[in-house]
Amino acid sequence: MKEKTIPYKIYLEENEMPTQWYNVRADMKNKPAPLLNPGTLEPMTAQELSGVFCDELVKQELDDVNAYIDIPEEIRDFYKMYRPSPLVRAYCLEKKLQTPAKIYYKFEGNNTSGSHKLNSAIAQAYYAKEQGLKGVTTETGAGQWGTALSMACSYFDLDCKVFMVKVSYEQKPFRREVMRTYGASVTPSPSTSTQVGKRILEAHPGTTGSLGCAISEAVEVAVGSEGYKYVLGSVLSQVLLHQSIIGLETKAALDKYGIEPDIIIGCAGGGSNLGGLIAPFMGEVLKGEKKYRFIAVEPSSCPSLTRGKFAYDFCDTGMVCPLAKMYTLGSGFMPSANHAGGLRYHGMSSVISQLYDDGLIEATSVEQTAVFEAAEQFARIEGILPAPESAHAIRVAIDEALKCKETGEEKTIVFGLTGTGYFDMVAYEKFHDGVMTDYIPTDADLQPGFDAIPNIPEK
Amino acid sequence: MKEKTIPYKIYLEENEMPTQWYNVRADMKNKPAPLLNPGTLEPMTAQELSGVFCDELVKQELDDVNAYIDIPEEIRDFYKMYRPSPLVRAYCLEKKLQTPAKIYYKFEGNNTSGSHKLNSAIAQAYYAKEQGLKGVTTETGAGQWGTALSMACSYFDLDCKVFMVKVSYEQKPFRREVMRTYGASVTPSPSTSTQVGKRILEAHPGTTGSLGCAISEAVEVAVGSEGYKYVLGSVLSQVLLHQSIIGLETKAALDKYGIEPDIIIGCAGGGSNLGGLIAPFMGEVLKGEKKYRFIAVEPSSCPSLTRGKFAYDFCDTGMVCPLAKMYTLGSGFMPSANHAGGLRYHGMSSVISQLYDDGLIEATSVEQTAVFEAAEQFARIEGILPAPESAHAIRVAIDEALKCKETGEEKTIVFGLTGTGYFDMVAYEKFHDGVMTDYIPTDADLQPGFDAIPNIPEK
Structure with missing residues (x-):
């Protein structure tokens, strides 16, 4: 009966919204490696970075000490126009899957940009x-x-x-x-x-x-x-910091109803939505307070975490940006044949990369037709037409829920639904018409990218 | 200070959501005229209607007696996936307009259909x-x-x-x-x-x-x-009944914070969103409990209420459907040069038509470039990219708020934001490129439509 008291959508009250972002780097024992100046191979200084980025953002980029950073009032006012985003209990999906698992998703698509960006x-x-x-x-x-x-x-x-x-x-x-x-x-x-x-x-x-x-x-x-x-929309640590609003709201909503997640799932391209979603939960793990499974989901066609190398590499194809230590397929890697444009990045946030290397995050890759099957199933049952990127997380959430059906376990699964697919109908059309293909690069396909990764000695 | 306690978005709790639709016809002294069989010119019977429509919907179509009709649990469960929709306080718009008016909008676009439909x-x-x-x-x-x-x-x-x-x-x-x-x-x-x-x-x-x-x-x-x-998506009385969920939620949200609207504004094509939004408020007016100004906004290019005739007419161009007494431009009227496709209908819900004829609703028409100016201004300030249809209501809400700025009146304005414009970017492009035109039909332009209205004697 307690079950019934959890509504379909959990909305925080305005006064329950986070007033600080959470900087997970502050609680990491192994800090993400610093950005390097590609000329000197020395860590980028604030002064160097401020040639390109705003001063306050440079400060945030370099800060791996302060765990909480105040969200300025003007930003909080803007957040109030489209946040808090709902944490949705996927009752209809659970029923359709006949799973004992309890599935929640944090939906970031209810704004005109259509995503968490x-x-x-x-x-x-x-x-x-x-x-x-x-x-x-x-x-x-x-x-x-x-x-x-x-x-x-x-x-x-x-x-x-x-x-x-x-x-x-x-x-x-x-x-x-x-x-x-x-x-x-x-x-x-x-x-x-x-x-x-x-x-x-x-x-x-x-x-x-x-x-x-x-x-x-x-x-x-x-x-x-x-x-x-x-300004840049993903990968950077400052972006993960801002995106922690997703995880903080999710955690506050779960806490409000006394819900403890077992598995937290997010799609991973540059890593900002995943990093934001898991941040406060990872903080608890890092402090030894809790244990959760975190799963990063990437496309098989662009498998940075699951098949990439953990090394210093260029963030851009043009090799003009600083070097970041990350899981990478090489800056010259050109992923093809995948409709999740937001996940087609050769590297991965250095925060996520470090956490993955430390064994704190799992990673898995999925093929795109399986992703679109999950997307369509989800749309028909839960109403929301997901972005192809988001559907990577849906795929794995459904798979985990089906495992629970096998084992009878009542696991609580939380995933990030980062956005809507209204502008991705060309991809959906291909899927409907049965002409969508899958692509898994061979080791030989990946080699040219790896060959281009610069050989930077560890300090 | 009390002002500050009203959040940007008012969400009802799940248990505060309406469990019954409100049938405004039950409280109307002058009932909407019945649909007529085009062959016999006699009121359509339930049996005749059930050849085309579901039995329960026929019952609802013909019911002008019962004020409240239970919403079946299965429908309420579905509503919980995307409702309650937020009632938004347009703080940012008010500030930008420097108006003492208080502006609220009920946003129906947060679902994959993108509208109240x-x-x-x-x-x-x-x-x-x-x-x-x-x-x-x-x-x-x-x-x-x-x-x-x-x-x-x-x-x-x-x-x-x-x-x-x-x-x-x-x-x-x-x-x-x-x-x-x-x-x-x-x-x-x-x-x-x-x-x-x-x-x-x-x-x-x-x-x-x-x-x-x-x-x-x-x-x-x-x-x-x-x-x-x-099944049909607008015009019919059954559709207005279902859409009363919009008004019922709006009223519950306003009541929760002790807010009394002065003006309630909705765009009007077939009339279902407007009818739904105003329903419970109109009920109070009909019972002599309250007074509100209701404003129906239509495009100048398709001015059913402001320039149409109140007469029995065909609901469809093909003249196969029953006759409805409504404000109409004639079933052969072909509106052109307007991007608000949802408002391009020659007639108007018989409920709205009767209320308008009784002087309980005002109507106004606006030109499309002025509508897109309002749409763009709203998008930039409030974040939401509105559907062209919805932007008709925004135009008049802004105009009313600017009047308040002139007079210093602190009126409370509520309007219906029926949907998003993500699939209307061709129209926005024309607006940006300065190639959008306005069209106001002359009396001569309207005459052929009027000539085609059948001459049905009043009973």
Whole structure:
């Protein structure tokens, strides 16, 4: 009967919302390795980083000591417009699966960006505004991050210059228009408005661009324009810090009903949503207070954690950004044939990488047709049409729930539903038409990427 | 200081959600005129209606006596997956407008159908299932209703056949794919799968279809298939009944904080969202307990209430459906040059029409560029990217708030934000590119429609 008292959706009250982010690095015994200057191979200093990033964000990037960092009131006010996000009890899914498992998901898709990206975008825009900047530059692939940043900049009256990978710019005009609605300027990359863009266009006429190229263009414009800085939507430790709002709300909602999770599952591309979701729970584990299973789910076609190397590598394809120690497939690795654009990154957050290397996180990879099967099943039962990225977590959550059906265990499973798939219908169409393919790279396929990883001696 | 206690978003607790719909007709002194059989001009009987509609829905359609109708538990369970919807205090908009007005909006877009349509779709699917039907048929224009019905049918394992206006089928493939994800079959209309479709294709080869034609095809298939009935997403009194959940939740949320609205605003196409939003408030007015201003907002290009005639007319272009007494521009009226597809209907719910004729509702019309200006302003300030339909209500809410700024009045304004505009980016693009036009029909433009209204003597 106690069961019945848990509602379908747990919403925190406004006054129960977190007022501080949680910085999991503070409680890690093995700290994530520092970013290195690719020229000197010395740790990047605050001064070096502040050429590209806002001062306060540099501070957050380098801070592995302070466990709690106040969320400024202006950001909390913005959060109140679309947060707290619901923690949903998947009663209908449980019933359909006939599992004794109890399944919860934290749904981050109820905002116009359609994903969790807004949690960090608003923070980064706020600090840019505080520093008196005119605007920020960034890159976007499929468009979620660009949309989130456009929304955040619009709110703080900041200019927002987005370099959008050309193929997406052309194939996803709706995403582009959403950004324009929020006042952003959106440039297809490579473009003729930067030196690096011109060079790439000369060398590869007709190229449809890449995330690495778009990053390089955005950084060039930020560094070369008075009053502009560059911002990034994932991978960085500052982004994981902002995303801890997801986990803190999840934990507060579970605590409110006395629920103890057994397994916490998140999809992993750059690692920011997973890092945010698990942060406070991992904190308990690190302090020896609790035990949980954490599962990172990545696409088989881009298996950074499950098949990558733990090494210093470039964060961008253009090899202009600092080196990060992470699980990586090599900065030149080009994943193909996968519709979860947000998970197609060669590396992984250095925080997640360290925790994984320490054996505190499990990782698994799944194939995309199995992911879309889970996505469709979930949509039909729980109503929400998930983003392909999010559906990676759904796949494993369902698999774990089915294992419970076998064993009769009443495990409590929590997963992150990072966003909606409204702009991914081309992928769904392929799935419906039976023309979606799976791709698992062979070891030989992975070798060229590994060969390009620089050989940096450990200090 | 009391002000501060009202959160940005008011969510009802699950146990505060309505358990009954409210049937405003029960409290109307002047009842809406009955539907007439187009052949006999006599009121449609339950038996006649049950050839097309489910039995329980026929009962609801004809019931103008019972004020409260229980919401079956299965429907309430489904509602719990995406309801209660938030009643949002538009603090940021108020601040930007520098108005003393207090603005609230009831947001119905947080579900995969993207609009309020799901509230009635799930009810209609439930009653179809209860009656032991195999499936239902319907038409859809832009696709919101079709999506909502697909979701509802998927939940109850009902077959769902959607006839989608061909031009939308071709121009909005994403909408089509969402419906397919939920297992619906989607046929472009006119099609060769019905007699009426074949006739129309012979007479007009190359036609891109119309809602009227799609309705006729859906009805033909429902009537001709064992175990199928036809369902409709707006206009009908049963739909307004189901949509009363919007108003009931709104009223409960306002009551919880002791808030008394002065003005309640909704966009009006077929009338179902407006009818649902205002229902319980109108009930108080009808019983002489309260006074509110109700404002129906329609596009200038399709001004049923503000410039139409109050007369018996056909509900569909094909003139096969019953006659309804309503404000109408004539069933042959073809509105053009407007992107709010959901508001392009020649007539208006007979409930709304009667209340308007009785002077209980005001109506106003707005031009689409002014609507998109409001939409963009709202998106940038409140974060949510509104559907063009919903933005009609935003336009007038902002105008009323600006009037308060002039007069210094602290009015409380509530409006219905019926849905999101993620699938309407073509319209936003036109607006951004400065190529959106306004269209106000002349009296001469309206005359052919009026000429086609049948002359039915009042009983």
